[in-house]
Amino acid sequence: MTDSNEPTQPDLEQLDEREMAEAIGAAARIILAPGPKEAREAPAEAPAPDDTWALPGGTAWVYLADPKKGLTRPVIIGDGFSSGPSDLDFSWQIMERGPYAFISALRGRGYDVVLVGYDERSASILENAEVVRAAILEATARRTGDHPLTVGGFSMGGLVTRYALAKMEHDGGPENDHQTALYFSYDSPHRGAWIPIALQAFAHYIRSLNAAFSNQMNSPAARQLLWQHISEWRDSPETDKERGTFLAELERVGGWPSRPRKIGVANGVRIGESNGIRPGEQAFHGKGIAITGTRLYTQPAGEDELVAQLRVVTLRRPHVNTSGLPEIDGAPGGTLEGFGILADELNKVPALIGLRSEADIREHCFVPTVSAIALRDIDTHEKLYEPVTEAAAKDSELDEFRCASQNEGHTLVTEELCTWILDRLP
Structure with a gap:
């Protein structure tokens, strides 16, 4: 994982994180679950x-x-x-x-x-x-x-x-x-099951604003189910103990x-046969003022590959990179609308909070056929x-x-x- 720091802007820094956290908690419930x-x-x-x-x-x-x-x-x-x-x-x-x-x-x-x-x-x-x-x-x-x-x-x-x-x-x-x-x-x-590292990283990155998503990703069941897991957004993926x-x-x-x-x-x-999701494609991006710059990508193979750029409130945009993982989001198997659920829930937050988002690709492989x-x-x-x-x-x-x-x-x-x-x- 790498971290690129950029200067902050006072008007964005002055956004009230407490009010933002309350707005997210009241309107959104970022929990990954199957079904329509x-x-x-x-x-x-x-x-x-x-x-x-x-x-x-x-x-x-x-x-x-x-x-x-x-x-x-x-x-x-x-x-x-x-x-x-x-x-x-x-x-x-x-x-x-x-x-x-x-x-x-x-x-x-x-x-x-x-x-x-x-x-x-x-x-x-x-x-x-x-x-x-x-x-x-x-x-x-x-x-x-x-x-x-x-x-x-x-x-x-x-x-x-x-x-x-x-x-x-x-x-x-x-x-x-x-x-x-x-x-x-x-x-x-x-x-094993799969939740994209990009989604896990975002969950942990916004923990101070809304802990529910991070708590789900760090729960005992998630740690036992997921083939690759991270506990913090800066972590390198691994099989959890x-x-x-x-x-x-x-x-x-x-x-x-x-x-x-x-x-x-x-x-x-x-x-x-693949589900049609290609590796390294933008799957989610922020549109509101507080989240513009956040971009989540489908999992590519290779070394030091970018899977997420994270930004919430400040202009700091840390990058999340992975190495040695397969192109698993497009693998044959049962899919989960992970990126779509995230966008849907953030879009329930009042627009003035600045978290409007869009899922460019709604789903990813969750349980591969094999x-x-x-x-x-x-x-x-x-x-x-x-x-x-x-x-x-x-x-x-x-x-x-x-x-x-x-x-x-x-x-x-x-x-x-x-x-x-x-x-x-x-």
């Missing part, structure tokens, strides 16, 4: 569940296929990554009101849906796995009959449930009998549960973009997987992927 804007910002209210389980560290919302029969064929679905407590309305919006009504399809086939939420979605995966374990034990205790469970999750939820099941098998004993026949993951980052600890713990309990069949889907293609199907690491261009051939597919850690026919939004719930899962339920 209506889901992220104002999800329609979910119908009342048939039952609600209070769990240590979380909640389970239960929707029965037939309330007269009670819980008979449970499908437990773990929530994904964001900030704050899990939101039933948001989960329902994503899974039921998008391109495909997944919850209705499950119930229509006679399965009971158990949506597992956490008190804090950005807490450690290891902590939230205890919420899933409690939900599994609650389901087996309440179930009528002996139909085996299906357990899985969307995005980070696939890692939370993977670890929970593996740890239950490792610990053993009747108190850890998960009775699960099928595990599934939906665009889960088994080999929290991720190393999580991976070591996952390996300690066996890496994967051995009893259930393991399947997964990816919101990216298997043919190696990560979602647990096939390869994501540290080189070749690993990211090489097509998944039938021969290569045998190296996946999943028993079976399905990739989308086009690169699409991360955790987009489609008929193509959901019916593939439905056809494999026990």
